Amino acid sequence: MISKQLAGEKAVEFIKADMTIGLGTGSTVYWTIHRLGKMVKNGLQIRAIPTSKQTESLAKELGIPMTSFSEVSQLDLTIDGADEIDTHFNLIKGGGGALLREKLVAAASKRFIIAADDSNLVHTLGKFPLPVEVVPFAWEVTAQRIASLNCKPVLRMNNKKPYITDNGNFILDCSFEKIENPLDLSEKLKLIPGVVETGLFIDMADLIIVGSKNDIRLINKN
Numbered sequence: 193m194i195s196k197q198l199a200g201e202k203a204v205e206f207i208k209a210d211m212t213i214g215l216g217t218g219s220t221v222y223w224t225i226h227r228l229g230k231m232v233k234n235g236l237q238i239r240a241i242p243t244s245k246q247t248e249s250l251a252k253e254l255g256i257p258m259t260s261f262s263e264v265s266q267l268d269l270t271i272d273g274a275d276e277i278d279t280h281f282n283l284i285k286g287g288g289g290a291l292l293r294e295k296l297v298a299a300a301s302k303r304f305i306i307a308a309d310d311s312n313l314v315h316t317l318g319k320f321p322l323p324v325e326v327v328p329f330a331w332e333v334t335a336q337r338i339a340s341l342n343c344k345p346v347l348r349m350n351n352k353k354p355y356i357t358d359n360g361n362f363i364l365d366c367s368f369e370k371i372e373n374p375l376d377l378s379e380k381l382k383l384i385p386g387v388v389e390t391g392l393f394i395d396m397a398d399l400i401i402v403g404s405k406n407d408i409r410l411i412n413k414n
């Protein structure tokens with residue numbers, strides 16, 4: 193069994209009846225969603241809010257009942273993946289392009305669980321290029337302003353065209369190499385006009401489930 197699958201499937205153990213669950217995006221939570229689909233088929237009652245159109249269609253296919261922020265304002269639990277996790281529980285997310293909805297859903301959740309494998313654990317964030325969601329208008333100027341923070345922003349492409357997020361925006365993948373102060377960087381990025389959201393998730397995760405070749409580790413905050 194691959195490590196992402198181990199971690200993703202382990203995460204369902206934290207789902208209880210009648211919970212409202214945030215469903216993340218990516219190849220790790222794919223396994224969570226599949227397991228959850230089976231649990232729902234076996235009678236578990238939950239409702240879910242997806243963090244992307246991709247997750248929404250998978251969850252619908254598996255018969256997982258959906259809700260939305262027009263019906264609920266708080267979720268019990270969100271399960272998602274991460275591209276990098278540092279020793280202070282800070283994350284880089286957005287490799288799959290869903291960072292804005294992922295952050296909104298995580299911020300509305302009482303508990304935020306990350307399922308990942310040991311390749312995602314790092315001492316300092318930044319080797320993985322930081323995804324930054326920007327509005328398409330004047331994105332070139334936004335990219336120049338971001339570059340002045342000492343990185344190389346690259347416009348994410350899809351079939352030779354700019355990649356478009358579920359919110360109709362672009363993504364700039366920003367290579368910083370080392371992000372020594374994630375909070376400071378996050379604040380600076382959010383001050384740039386045109387930046388909608390960044391893939392820096394600072395001190396939001398409560399529990400990390402780390403799958404490796406043959407076992408699973410749980411890392412609790414504190």
Ligand SMILES: O=C(CO)[C@H](O)[C@H](O)COP(=O)(O)O
Binds near residue numbers: 221
């Ligand atoms: O942030 C994300 C999507 O926007 C994903 O959680 C992140 O990219 C990790 O993905 P995977 O589970 O496929 O490694």
